[in-house]
Structures are given as structure tokens and as C-alpha cells.
Amino acid sequence: MTSWSDLRSMNIEELTEILTANGEKRFRAGQIFSWLHRKLIVSPEEMTNVPAACLDRLLAEHPLYGVTEVERYTSRIDGTCKYLFSLHDGNMIESVMMPYKHGNSVCISSQAGCRMGCRFCASTLAGLSRNLYPSEMLDQIYAVSRLSGVRVSHVVVMGTGEPFDNFEALARMISILSGPEGLNISRRNITVSTCGLVPRMYEFADLFPQVTLAVSLHAPDDRLRRTLMPVANLYPMKELMEAAGYYVHKTGRRITFEYSLIEGVNDSLDCAAGLAALVGGMNCHINLIPVNPVKERGYRSSESRTVKEFRRYLEQRKIQVTVRREMGRDIQAACGQLRRSHIERSGS
Numbered sequence: 083m084t085s086w087s088d089l090r091s092m093n094i095e096e097l098t099e100i101l102t103a104n105g106e107k108r109f110r111a112g113q114i115f116s117w118l119h120r121k122l123i124v125s126p127e128e129m130t131n132v133p134a135a136c137l138d139r140l141l142a143e144h145p146l147y148g149v150t151e152v153e154r155y156t157s158r159i160d161g162t163c164k165y166l167f168s169l170h171d172g173n174m175i176e177s178v179m180m181p182y183k184h185g186n187s188v189c190i191s192s193q194a195g196c197r198m199g200c201r202f203c204a205s206t207l208a209g210l211s212r213n214l215y216p217s218e219m220l221d222q223i224y225a226v227s228r229l230s231g232v233r234v235s236h237v238v239v240m241g242t243g244e245p246f247d248n249f250e251a252l253a254r255m256i257s258i259l260s261g262p263e264g265l266n267i268s269r270r271n272i273t274v275s276t277c278g279l280v281p282r283m284y285e286f287a288d289l290f291p292q293v294t295l296a297v298s299l300h301a302p303d304d305r306l307r308r309t310l311m312p313v314a315n316l317y318p319m320k321e322l323m324e325a326a327g328y329y330v331h332k333t334g335r336r337i338t339f340e341y342s343l344i345e346g347v348n349d350s351l352d353c354a355a356g357l358a359a360l361v362g363g364m365n366c367h368i369n370l371i372p373v374n375p376v377k378e379r380g381y382r383s384s385e386s387r388t389v390k391e392f393r394r395y396l397e398q399r400k401i402q403v404t405v406r407r408e409m410g411r412d413i414q415a416a417c418g419q420l421r422r423s424h425i426e427r428s429g430s
């Protein structure tokens with residue numbers, strides 16, 4: 083059972099059921115769904131071809147939730163645009179729009195806060211406030227599209243939160259986003275990043291074989307990974323790599339491993355050797371991310387020479403590797419920092 087029944091979280095089948103139970107014609111469901119997920123309306127009054135009585139009755143039990151812009155920062159360096167949004171209950175989340183040559187990519191949050199506790203991450207400092215509804219994940223994409231006036235072609239679920247800790251809502255969001263009655267964004271253009279909730283990785287590979295999976299690794303072995311990511315105590319590396327292998331085997335697609343480089347912690351050539359041995363032979367791609375310093379955490383980003391050497395070591399062993407381009411550094415576009423600074427400013 084799902085715990086959301088707000089208007090924009092419902093799929094077309096549920097909407098049809100509710101409307102016909104209210105004595106409405108079936109076509110109303112398609113009409114309303116299209117206003118919500120194609121025309122991307124903000125307020126119910128915009129549904130001009132739907133009778134007020136029909137809408138009033140629907141909204142009485144199924145409110146229209148979404149996100150409201152609170153702050154916006156545009157990077158002068160690369161055009162990255164970061165939004166701080168508020169939710170109907172006052173929670174704050176953030177989303178980022180990144181313009182690339184191949185299209186516009188939106189990075190969305192899946193939870194308000196996070197309970198995974200990764201040591202280098204700002205999003206988890208105040209713990210988990212609550213899960214986002216499918217509507218709130220979708221409306222981040224819709225709002226960015228409305229507010230920036232661009233067509234969104236790619237979506238990455240890499241903002242605040244652990245998407246696999248909010249699995250049902252994530253699954254609903256992907257279905258609506260990639261559905262023909264919605265924005266119809268190709269599942270191949272959607273990426274979900276997880277810290278490695280192993281049972282959900284299997285489920286995800288079965289349900290969404292076309293969606294790209296990224297796994298946050300950040301260490302080559304259990305001993306080091308446990309010092310950085312508490313989730314490693316729950317799922318040892320061996321199980322994590324088996325689940326990654328399952329995804330690759332099941333989907334025939336390349337998996338991404340994220341590896342944030344922290345000075346003096348996980349950036350030695352020994353670590354690179356361990357990483358190469360760990361992933362060697364798997365159809366994968368390693369995304370190196372020089373860690374974004376978070377002031378509460380005390381970690382520093384690896385020197386660019388160290389990053390280069392780490393990268394070269396992997397490349398020489400025929401492992402596909404990229405270094406994540408640092409986007410929007412001038413606007414705190416990294417990982418929960420804007421939401422965090424807002425929480426601090428408002429004194430909560």
C-alpha cells in the first residue's frame with residue numbers, strides 16, 4: 083500500500099477509478115492527467131476545460147501538492163542553476179539544472195534530508211525529515227522546466243536523499259515521467275544513484291532495466307568503506323558487487339560507480355589498485371568526484387595531480403573513467419549545501 087493520494091502522485095488508472103466513482107466520464111482522467119503532467123500547471127484553476135464541481139470534489143480528498151521556488155542561483159561559470167524549493171508542509175529541498183551540449187539535465191532530491199549518514203555528505207547532517215511524494219519529485223522537474231523555460235531531456239536522482247529508501251515513490255515517479263501521457267522522458271535518460279541498498283538493487287534491475295544505475299562506492303574495500311558510509315556495515319562489498327553484477331547481467335547495460343576522492347583518505351594508488359581489482363572485467367564506468375568540502379566534515383578535496391594519477395592508473399588497466407566536471411561551484415551546487423545553509427540561517 084502506498085501512503086500518498088495527492089493529485090499529482092496518482093497514475094492515470096487511479097485517477098480514472100476515482101473520477102468514475104464520483105460519477106464522472108472516463109475521459110476526464112486523461113484531461114486532468116495531461117494538465118498535471120504535460121502542461122505542467124501550478125494551480126487547479128488552470129484546468130479550464132474541467133468543470134469546477136468536478137475539480138472541487140476531487141481536490142477535497144486529493145490535494146494538489148508541488149514545489150514552490152524560494153531561492154534561485156545561477157552559476158556565472160557554466161549556467162548551472164540551483165533552486166531551493168519549499169513543500170506544502172514547510173520542508174525545503176533543492177534541485178539543480180545543468181545545461182549540457184547533449185541536453186538539459188535536472189538533478190532532483192528524493193527525500194527531505196537523509197538517514198544514511200555518509201560522513202562526507204551535507205544532506206544527512208540533520209537526519210531524515212521525511213520521504214518525498216512522487217508528485218514532489220516530479221514537480222521539481224516540472225518547476226525547473228517552467229521556471230527556466232527549457233526542455234528537460236535528462237533526469238538524475240542524485241540530490242538529497244537515498245532514492246532506494248523511498249522506493250515506491252521513486253518507482254511511481256519514473257513510471258509517470260517516462261509514460262506516454264506525461265513528459266515521455268526516455269528511461270535511458272534517467273539515472274538513479276544509490277549508496278547501495280542491496281535488496282532494492284535487485285528489485286530495481288528487474289523493474290527498470292532501461293534506467294541507468296549509479297552506485298556510490300567511495301572505497302575499494304569494506305574496512306575503508308565502513309569508515310565513510312555506515313550502510314557498508316549492513317551490506318558488505320561482496321554482496322554489493324554481486325548486486326551490481328546482477329544489474330549488468332540482467333540489463334545488458336553499463337553500471338556507474340561513483341568514487342569521491344578525499345585527500346589522504348581514499349585517493350592513494352593502493353586504493354586505485356584495490357578499485358581496479360574490484361571492478362576489473364565488469365561492464366562499468368567509474369565517475370571520480372573530487373569531494374566537495376563540507377564545512378562540518380573536515381574532509382579536503384584531493385589535489386588535481388592526485389586525481390590525474392588516480393585516473394591514469396585506472397585507464398591504464400582499461401577501466402572506463404571520467405572525472406566529474408565541477409558544475410556550479412560558485413553557487414554551492416554540491417550535495418545538500420544550499421538546503422543546509424538555509425536551515426542554519428533560519429535557526430532550526
Ligand code: SAH
Nearest residue numbers: 203240243244275276277298340373374417
Ligand atoms: N543517496 C544516493 C544519492 C545522493 S548523493 C547515493 O548515495 O548515491 C549523490 C552522490 O554524491 C553520491 O555518490 C554521494 O556519495 C556523493 N556525495 C555526497 N556528498 C558529497 C560531497 N561532499 N562531495 C562529493 N560527493 C558527494
